[in-house]
Amino acid sequence: MMLSWHDHLMIVPIVLPMLVAGLMLLLGEGRATAKAVVNVAATVTLLAVAIALLRQADAGPVRVAVYLAANWPAPFGIALALDRLSAIMLLLTAIMALGSLLYSLARWHRAGVHFHPLFQLQLMGLNGAFLTADLFNLFVFFEILLAASYGLLLHGSGPQRVKAGLHYIAVNLVGSSLFLIGVALIYGxxxxxxxxDVAVRIGQVEASDRMLMEAGAAILGVAFLTKAGAWPLNFWLPPSYAAASPPAAALFSIMTKVGVYVILRLSLLMFGDQAGESSGFVQQWILYIGLxxxxxxxxxxxxxxxxxxLAGFAVIISSGTLLSAIGFGRDSVTAAALFYLVSSTLALGAFFLLQELMERSRTFGADLLAVTLEAFGLDRPVDAEEDMSTTDIGVAIPAAMAFLGLSFIACALVLSGLPPLSxxxxxxxxxxxxxxxxGLTPEIGSPEPVLAWVLLGLLVVSGLTTVVSLTRIGIRAFWVPSGRAQPRLRVIEVFPIAAMLVLGIVLMVQAQPAMRYFTDTARALHHxxxxxxxxMSARQAGPGGATP
Structure with missing residues (x-):
């Protein structure tokens, strides 16, 4: 089968970042502007390719495109697979990457060495993890994205980043070791x-080996639950994300979704109806861990x-919601969870970028002083007989504060789940x-109705808690008078935040076609x-025709 140029698009999200990262390393550290231009051009290209792949994956009722990288048939060679789920994750990664990169160009890309090569290697690892159809290559891409994230977390130096980075590296090295152990048991x-091929063979595993195979799957799941920020393995996440530079933290918000993606993919692929006695093996555990x-x-x-x-704990709430939804084992719940995944990731990315702009003009002790003055009435004129007819009513709101305030409200509405946003x-x-x-047929291992009410209560309480916490932050940042200077914002800092929030609004307006896409995605995952x-039936490319 001869391949056309668009058949090779699937390899571009992996090969392009790898080549660009190598090129930028050759440029040396004194060429920051040239690196920035190359990085932006490559990331924009990745966004265009992701859009094309999304259209390709949604071309028919069931569309799975396979790329045999070494032209060896599965399961012997490296295979990449593109379906609706991997396509939406590629597009979401490209959007978050472009927003984070543009924001970093204001100043953060010069705060340390090798920012741009590390950024592209991070994208290579993320894209490879979403496209690979092989557990070993999943480990390879997993290690690439982790290695790049170590550098991005430490970018900008400082004792807080070093401390958080050491914890982050130690936890992820343990996760990588568990990954290898789990993969080795499954292969054995x-x-x-x-x-x-694992999905085909898992139902044929002998009873004497079934416990060993399930142990390997459980160990592999622990590795990805750690990456997803699942309790009790998420103690590292809030301090690490809080210490990272804003563009790195915004990109990290998609990294936790790698763990969620793999758990969703493998749990339905390996332990579905075809798994025999192992069907539904991990489903209940995923639900309990999510709750x-x-x-x-x-x-x-x-x-x-x-x-x-606070932003780090918002990431944990997002992961908990997604894991709980996956644990229900219904395609309709999975479809809604995918909608939530896209919506929350965009809002989290915008919030990580926004929080630096909110803190920019604040000075140490300003909030405490402002609250004290207000409590004693010292923030108002003493003369109560002041002629109100000659006094301006209200306070003029500068454009910078207006943008920050409206963006903060939008993030708060999305993260808390309040109407009317996505x-x-x-x-x-x-x-x-x-x-x-x-009208739904519960699948194997479906949870009891009481757990549905537990999740309902937790979703309501988490939304209320998010409202309270963000309102407290908002009052401190925008409401309490502190006499501080208005922040100076650059267009390149404002644009990524606004773009992510606008995309969230578009997702809300286009909720019906979006839910149609996510419903088709969920049905394909559950079947x-x-x-x-x-x-397994992907055919090798050969001159003049197909080769079996």
Whole structure:
């Protein structure tokens, strides 16, 4: 089968960042402007390719494109697979990357060495993790994105970043070790690492080996639950994300979704109906861990006073919500969860960038002084007989503060799930599908109705807690008079935040076609026969025709 140029698009999200990172290393550290131009051009190209791949994946009722990188048939060679889920994750990664990169050009890209090569290597690892159809190559891309994230977390130096970075590196090295152990156990039992081939063979595993295979899957799951920020393995996340530079933290908000993506993909692929006695093996555990994570994130959100840590706990709440939804094992709940994943990731990215601009003009002790003055009435004129007819009513709001205030409100509405923005649509869809399963056929291991009410309560409480916490931060930043100078904002800092929030509004306005896409995605995930068939039957490319 001869390949046309658009058949090679699938390899571009991996090869392009790798080549660009190598080129920027050759340029040396004195060429920051040239590196920035190359980085922006490459990231814009990745965005265009991601859009093209999304259209390709949504071309038919079931569309799985397979790229045999070494032209060896599966399961012997490296295979990349593109379906609707991987396509939306590629597009979301490109959007978050471009926004973070543009924001960094204001000053952060010059705060340390090798920012631009590390940035592209991070994209290579993320894109590869979303495209690979092989567990070993998943480990390879996982390590690439982790290695790049170590450098990005430490970018800008400082004792706080070094301390958080050491914890982050130690935890992720343990996660990588667990990854290898889990993969080795699965390979030892099934004799393959191709994910589609594992799905075929898992139902044929002998009873004596089944416990060993399930142990390997559980160990592998622990590695990705750690990356997803699941309780009790998420103690590293709030301090690490709070210490990272804003553009790095915004990009990290998509990194936690790698763990969620892999858990969603492998749990439905390996432990679906075809898995025999192992069907639904991990589903209940994912639900319980998701509920615990959501509870922990809610408590942490309420206790946080620092804006960066609050954003970190918002990431944990997002992960807990997604894991809980995955644990329900219904395609309609999964579809709503995917809508929530996109909405929350955009809002989190905007919030990580926004928090630095909010803190920019604040001085140490200004908030405490302002509250004290207001409590004693010293922030108002003493003369109560002042002629109000000659006094200006209200306070003029500068454009910078108006933008920050409106952006903060938009982030708060999405993260808390209040109407009318996309966060409300996502949570409403989640609650509707969880509490209204009429017409749905519960899949193997579906949870009891009481757990649906537990999740309902946690979603409501987490939303309320987010409102309280963000309102407290908002009052401190925008309401309490502190006499501080108005912040100076650059267009290149404002544009990425505005773009992410506008995309969230577009997602709300186009909720119906978006939910159609996510519903098709969820149905394909819960019935992975076409995914397995597409990979295992992929044909080699050869001159003049197809080679079996």
């Amino acid at each position: 039992v099934t004799g393959t690492l191709n994910m589609a 615990a994570t959501l509870t922990f994130g809610t408590l942490g959100m309420l206790a946080s006073q620092n804006t960066g840590r 966060g409300f649509v996502a949570k409403f869809a989640l609650l509707t599908t969880i509490l209204n399963p009429d 992975p026969d076409d995914y397995v068939r597409g990979i």
